[in-house]
Amino acid sequence: MHFGFSDEQDDFRASVAAFAQAKLTPHYASDDRNAAFRQELLTDLTSQGIVGLRIPEQYGGQGADAVTTGIASEEVSRADINAAYVLLIASLVGEIIHTAGNEQQRREWLPAIADGNSLPCFCLTEPDHGSDAANLSVRAVPDGSGWRITGEKTSISLGMDATTALVMARTGDTGARGVSAFYFRLDETHLHRSAFSDLGGRSIGRASLAFDNHPVPAEALVGNTGEGFIRTMQGFDYSRALIGLMVLGTAQAAIDDAIAYAKERVAFGQPISRQQGVAFPLVEAATQVHGARLLCYEALWRKDMGLPHGLQGNMAKWWAPKLAVEACHQALLTFGHAGYSDEVPQGQRMRDAIGLEIGDGTAQIAKLVTARHLFGREFAP
Numbered sequence: 179m180h181f182g183f184s185d186e187q188d189d190f191r192a193s194v195a196a197f198a199q200a201k202l203t204p205h206y207a208s209d210d211r212n213a214a215f216r217q218e219l220l221t222d223l224t225s226q227g228i229v230g231l232r233i234p235e236q237y238g239g240q241g242a243d244a245v246t247t248g249i250a251s252e253e254v255s256r257a258d259i260n261a262a263y264v265l266l267i268a269s270l271v272g273e274i275i276h277t278a279g280n281e282q283q284r285r286e287w288l289p290a291i292a293d294g295n296s297l298p299c300f301c302l303t304e305p306d307h308g309s310d311a312a313n314l315s316v317r318a319v320p321d322g323s324g325w326r327i328t329g330e331k332t333s334i335s336l337g338m339d340a341t342t343a344l345v346m347a348r349t350g351d352t353g354a355r356g357v358s359a360f361y362f363r364l365d366e367t368h369l370h371r372s373a374f375s376d377l378g379g380r381s382i383g384r385a386s387l388a389f390d391n392h393p394v395p396a397e398a399l400v401g402n403t404g405e406g407f408i409r410t411m412q413g414f415d416y417s418r419a420l421i422g423l424m425v426l427g428t429a430q431a432a433i434d435d436a437i438a439y440a441k442e443r444v445a446f447g448q449p450i451s452r453q454q455g456v457a458f459p460l461v462e463a464a465t466q467v468h469g470a471r472l473l474c475y476e477a478l479w480r481k482d483m484g485l486p487h488g489l490q491g492n493m494a495k496w497w498a499p500k501l502a503v504e505a506c507h508q509a510l511l512t513f514g515h516a517g518y519s520d521e522v523p524q525g526q527r528m529r530d531a532i533g534l535e536i537g538d539g540t541a542q543i544a545k546l547v548t549a550r551h552l553f554g555r556e557f558a559p
């Protein structure tokens with residue numbers, strides 16, 4: 179067993195960390211206050227090759243493996259977890275286009291995602307169908323050689339700013355096999371966007387997108403009709419491990435700050451780090467972050483090896499966000515009253531991490547999928 183990253187991956191981690199420290203950290207709090215997506219962020223991420231990391235080189239990306247993409251997610255998130263949504267969504271959408279799309283679609287769409295000319299969003303959730311996504315009701319009906327899409331998608335990350343969307347819409351009967359995937363440029367004349375006012379993740383413009391007879395060309399269909407939902411679920415096995423590393427990156431930053439503060443802050447004549455009551459909760463948080471991190475990287479490594487990784491990806495999805503929120507909370511408390519203010523980023527990290535306890539599937543849904551792996555579908559809840 180080889181337990182570690184390659185030299186190339188270590189160098190890559192160091193370069194992403196330096197970039198994130200210089201370009202992302204200074205904006206983390208102000209982007210939250212402004213509650214708007216900053217276009218310069220997209221330029222910075224694309225110029226660093228981060229958005230197209232997972233897109234193959236022949237389609238304008240970096241052709242990185244899944245583990246390397248995980249490293250970028252983790253390091254970007256240490257500085258700004260919200261910036262990592264751009265990589266997450268580009269990776270998920272890019273992956274589905276690459277595996278389910280045809281050669282012309284790959285050549286046309288993937289370079290634009292990698293170079294930032296398209297900012298994609300991923301549209302699955304609807305007002306009446308979140309966890310129960312297979313029963314979604316947004317409909318695509320044939321229109322001439324193409325399609326028209328009508329209905330509302332909600333809770334869409336980057337929804338206020340995306341220029342393109344991968345939309346899951348019903349083209350057939352009820353259930354998962356009646357859902358198809360369409361990728362197209364958003365046309366404001368057939369679209370109404372409305373933003374959420376969120377607890378955290380305030381710079382990613384989570385929004386509802388109401389499609390009003392939105393025209394979609396025939397070439398927008400990704401894969402065959404009826405394949406959209408199944409392709410999405412396959413992509414989730416991977417994106418759930420990336421999300422794990424996002425929240426763990428921000429939790430690790432919170433723990434690091436708390437340890438540094440505990441060594442400086444003096445109470446009762448000595449640094450508070452000398453109190454077990456201060457040190458041990460941070461030890462526990464650091465241990466759990468470490469364990470969950472290994473699980474996420476195992477999922478990504480298995481993907482790179484062509485091995486099934488749904489079990490590890492779903493274990494990571496229920497576990498990592500929960501423990502990351504708890505770790506951020508503990509790290510906040512270490513700062514005493516200052517932790518409760520905007521003077522330090524601990525509170526924002528916690529608010530931001532909570533979003534990913536829900537986004538991409540809640541803990542209950544990830545446990546449901548995990549149970550199917552462990553018990554078999556017939557015996558699972």
Ligand SMILES: Cc1cc2nc3c(=O)[nH]c(=O)nc-3n(C[C@H](O)[C@H](O)[C@H](O)COP(=O)(O)OP(=O)(O)OC[C@H]3O[C@@H](n4cnc5c(N)ncnc54)[C@H](O)[C@@H]3O)c2cc1C
Pocket residue numbers: 299300301302303305307308309310332333334335336379384533534536537538539540541542543546
């Ligand atoms: C920050 C953030 C970003 C998001 N980004 C996107 C995005 O980009 N694209 C997108 O399509 N969606 C996105 N979502 C939506 C997200 O995927 C859904 O919110 C999620 O799947 C849950 O759906 P729901 O909110 O409708 O909750 P519901 O499905 O109504 O669930 C409500 C509660 O009931 C529980 N529950 C439901 N069914 C079961 C069950 N069978 N067993 C046990 N418990 C159950 C849930 O776990 C939850 O606690 C995002 C959400 C957030 C918060």
